[in-house]
Amino acid sequence: MNASFPADDAARRQEKIPAHEPHWMTAAQIAAAYRARSLSPVELVQALVERIAGYDPQINAFVSLDADSALAQARLAQDEIAAGGWRGPLHGVPVGIKDLIDVAGQPTTCHSPIMAGHVAREDATVVRRLRAAGAIVLGKLSLHEFAIGGPNGDGFYPSARNPWNTRRQPGGSSSGSGAALAAGFLPLALGTDTGGSIRNPSGHCGVVGLKPTYGAVSRRGVFPLCFTLDHVGPMARSVEDLAEAMNALAGHDPGDPGSAPSRARDFAVDLERGVRGLRFGVVRHFHETDARASDEVIAAIDQAAETLRREGADVRDIQLPPLQQFTSAQRVIFHAESWAVHANWLRERPADYSSTARRKLMVGAFLGAGDYVQAQRWRTQLIDAVDSALRDVDVLIVANSFDPACEIGDEPEFVRTYGRHARSPFNLTGHPALALMCGLSGEGLPLSVQFVGRAHDEVTLLRAGAAFERAGQWSRCHPSLALCAA
Amino acid sequence: MAAAGTGATDAGFLFLARDAGLQQAVSAFPEDLRFAVQTAAQLRNTLFSLDDATAEPWPPMVVRSAA
Numbered sequence A: 001m002n003a004s005f006p007a008d009d010a011a012r013r014q015e016k017i018p019a020h021e022p023h024w025m026t027a028a029q030i031a032a033a034y035r036a037r038s039l040s041p042v043e044l045v046q047a048l049v050e051r052i053a054g055y056d057p058q059i060n061a062f063v064s065l066d067a068d069s070a071l072a073q074a075r076l077a078q079d080e081i082a083a084g085g086w087r088g089p090l091h092g093v094p095v096g097i098k099d100l101i102d103v104a105g106q107p108t109t110c111h112s113p114i115m116a117g118h119v120a121r122e123d124a125t126v127v128r129r130l131r132a133a134g135a136i137v138l139g140k141l142s143l144h145e146f147a148i149g150g151p152n153g154d155g156f157y158p159s160a161r162n163p164w165n166t167r168r169q170p171g172g173s174s175s176g177s178g179a180a181l182a183a184g185f186l187p188l189a190l191g192t193d194t195g196g197s198i199r200n201p202s203g204h205c206g207v208v209g210l211k212p213t214y215g216a217v218s219r220r221g222v223f224p225l226c227f228t229l230d231h232v233g234p235m236a237r238s239v240e241d242l243a244e245a246m247n248a249l250a251g252h253d254p255g256d257p258g259s260a261p262s263r264a265r266d267f268a269v270d271l272e273r274g275v276r277g278l279r280f281g282v283v284r285h286f287h288e289t290d291a292r293a294s295d296e297v298i299a300a301i302d303q304a305a306e307t308l309r310r311e312g313a314d315v316r317d318i319q320l321p322p323l324q325q326f327t328s329a330q331r332v333i334f335h336a337e338s339w340a341v342h343a344n345w346l347r348e349r350p351a352d353y354s355s356t357a358r359r360k361l362m363v364g365a366f367l368g369a370g371d372y373v374q375a376q377r378w379r380t381q382l383i384d385a386v387d388s389a390l391r392d393v394d395v396l397i398v399a400n401s402f403d404p405a406c407e408i409g410d411e412p413e414f415v416r417t418y419g420r421h422a423r424s425p426f427n428l429t430g431h432p433a434l435a436l437m438c439g440l441s442g443e444g445l446p447l448s449v450q451f452v453g454r455a456h457d458e459v460t461l462l463r464a465g466a467a468f469e470r471a472g473q474w475s476r477c478h479p480s481l482a483l484c485a486a
Numbered sequence B: 001m002a003a004a005g006t007g008a009t010d011a012g013f014l015f016l017a018r019d020a021g022l023q024q025a026v027s028a029f030p031e032d033l034r035f036a037v038q039t040a041a042q043l044r045n046t047l048f049s050l051d052d053a054t055a056e057p058w059p060p061m062v063v064r065s066a067a
Helices: A006-010 A026-033 A041-059 A067-082 A123-133 A175-182 A198-205 A239-249 A284-290 A295-310 A324-346 A354-368 A368-390 A411-418 A423-429 A460-474 A480-485 B012-020 B021-027 B030-046
Strands: A062-065 A094-098 A137-139 A188-193 A208-211 A231-237 A278-281 A314-316 A395-399 A433-440 A446-452
Touching: A006 A314, A026 A480, A041 A062, A041 A067, A041 A137, A062 A175, A062 A395, A062 A460, A067 A137, A067 A354, A094 A175, A094 A231, A123 A137, A123 A188, A123 A239, A123 A284, A137 A175, A137 B030, A175 A188, A175 A198, A175 A231, A175 A284, A188 A198, A188 A208, A198 A433, A198 A446, A208 A239, A231 A239, A239 A433, A278 A295, A284 A324, A284 A368, A284 A395, A295 A395, A295 A433, A295 A446, A295 A460, A324 A354, A324 A368, A324 A395, A324 B021, A324 B030, A354 B012, A354 B030, A368 A395, A395 A460, A411 A433, A433 A460, B012 B021, B012 B030, B021 B030
Parallel strands: A094 A137, A094 A188, A278 A314, A278 A395
Antiparallel strands: A062 A137, A188 A231, A208 A231, A208 A433, A395 A446, A433 A446
């Protein structure tokens, strides 16, 4: 086992892709290429559409691809840029939208027949803001049904698969977003995260994902799962791209009752500062004693801490309340709120849900009002505990998934491993959390770590992530689709 | 509330499911309902008691200002 550097077998599974291959370019590289006139938006969209047509039948990342519209948007961006009207780093950059986020004139399927016939009348706020920044909406991306199901055989749509190994699950619920990024279908995607649904697929697919602070990014036009746990955020192949996406996405939205008051910020301002002077706290007990992660994950997190030390950071262990306290409170709130959203459909159309979603969504019918209140009382105390820890350190280092991605059809292993993680504590508390690749398993599957920061201090979190990314170089690893398909 | 391990044919379980308006699911998906009842019971048992009887639940989610 070697979690810190690719093992020989794993190395053979990677392609070290030259940056000039457009499908592996980051949004920042694309923007630079546009300005240098070495690439045009139309050329890029055409290349991505071809790649999607060639590989997505094995990956199932897309629910719908609107190539004609994307090409029309690309021509418009091309004309604007040529005329000197460059809007910024996302101008002409293709993005994918998780298919529970409204795009005007397109179906929002939520990956469920329950939503058949639903066509969005207007863009969600996040889509509107991406368009205003000049981004090109390429299509709608696969997810677990209503962001709560899982990969299963009785789903209405095919489940997304992991580009690192198409027999493996890609994580979820933003499964198509993670898979599309890892497959080189697009450089930027939107996900949602109620119990870890941005960070799980980011981790299993070897990309980066940011669950922002609760309230930092609007949820208006996003189909709810749990009102007080839902977050919307960007997924990408570089931390810099997450920062630029946040520059477009963040900001108060009066149309979202959970939207935080905010001021204009540059999320990319500290990306080059490095970690010297930053204090990191490893929440080791979450993944070593409260529950036991796989040896490979433990080794990868130790290696990540060592990398940060080497870069000049102060790294120490830090204690939070036991993981189970967070997860129990989060799950009670999760099931109570999701039942409230779905109760009428579960009463009238239970057969229209997949078994996985139906089972999870009915749990809330059997919880009491007192359980919900008790969980909320715990929540306030656990928020205080995380705030307190973040007075002693600047960033928490927390395990992401406790195991590498399992085989997609291995139901017992999926049930055993899917809930083994330390993501949901920060849906409960609302603190921002960033998922980053930190190694490869012996089987060549991505391993991932989370950095967690103070409320509304995404700038420090992204600074830490960018420094780690530069030191680790994991963002340069990509799966070989040809090998994975074999 | 039903106890953990309640079976799909138990009167208490059926009462709870029907009371929640899930008659169709009782007929068509009893195993899914059993799973949901058992999961809820397990979850309640994992909630820790609070020493402070006056501990506040409010606000249920802190939307903190970034201004």
